[in-house]
Amino acid sequence: MTGQKIDGIAVANAVKERVRGAVKALQSDGVTPCLATVLVGENPASAVYVKNKQKACTEVGITTKDHKLPESFSQQEMNSLIDLLNNDNTVHGILVQLPLPKQLDEFATISRISPIKDVDGLTPYNVGLLSTGRAILKPCTPSGIMEMFDYYNIDLTGKHAVIINRSNLIGRPLYNLLLEKNVTVTTCHSKTQNLKEHCQKADIVITAVGDRTKFVLTADMVKDGAIVIDVGISRQDSKLVGDVDYDSIIKKASYVTPVPGGVGPMTVAMLLKNTVTAASINKGFGSGS
Structure with a gap:
């Protein structure tokens, strides 16, 4: 089988088009x-x-x-x-x-x-709202990943996801966003034992290590039909690369994001969406607004 490339540029453009409409509505x-x-x-x-x-x-x-x-x-x-x-x-x-x-x-x-005004969704207040499923302004990269799932009509309910990252920017907020969609989530990191076995059991593998010299997700680490999201980005021989051995995994997985052109464009698109959302929230706050 050959999986489908998740085109982050196309998804980002769709988000930007919605943002343009929202900007015009606010301007009016x-x-x-x-x-x-x-x-x-x-x-x-x-x-x-x-x-x-x-x-x-x-x-x-x-x-x-x-x-x-x-x-x-x-x-x-x-x-x-x-x-x-x-x-x-x-x-x-x-x-x-x-x-x-x-x-x-x-x-x-x-x-x-x-x-x-927290368009990165990183203040303690917004982090707390995210953990209770009530956040409006959410971290851009994790919410961009969720947007890609929606765009490709990927049903997440009941699936098992492995996240290889525990940072406040990606791993932790993504854990909460996936839980909201009824996903069973395992968080892995640099001290996780038997990482390969965790990945092989997962329906979804999301990796965000960002250092190709320390970690590469290879085809033998994922099961047939898995969904693979590559958030990692680093330079190798003057080229941008992710965590994933894309050429081999695309032959085994059902969906894979490339690097570049995958998650990266989504991060910026969701920042634009958050800014327009913040403008809508702020409307009515303060004098003269």
Whole structure:
């Protein structure tokens, strides 16, 4: 058998089209959705990520406010900036690009963002809502994966999923989103024993290791007809690669995401969706809105 490639670009474009419609509806009601981006330091990868997110915003009619800050930016200055953005009625979403320089506390910084402007879905308040199945603003990569399942009409009920990741960005929120869809979920990580056996039993394998030198998901690790989602991304011989040996697994699995062109475009698309959702939530908050 040969499985079907999950086309993340096509799914992302469908999300963007819905976002464009929502932006026009908000604009007709006097609200122009706006995302404030915060980038500290000169990390080249982070700068590219922020630029791509701003470009995507422009494509769908979302305005951006760009804050490029020096590497030496202090926690007190960061707190003041976030307070300013929280109180700015023209700003609907706040994105602090991670990782931050070592003098800045990531948890304290993210926690300071207003939950109704938290387009990454990472504040403790929104994390708590996610764990109870009540979140509105959800982390972008995990919600992008769920969007792909919906787009391809993949029925998740009763399936067993293995997630190879336990981070706050991917593994933990994805665990909760899958539980909401009545999936039985196993979380694996660097200390998991018999990882291969866990994967072989799974209907869905979602891997987000991101280091090809340490881990590759090979065809002998998945069962026939499995659904394989590759969130990992790294460079190998100047090429972007994921965690999955795509060429061999596509011959065995029912659905597989490629790298690039799989989960990556979904992360940006869901950020746009969250920004429009935040603009809808914020409408009616504060004077003059």
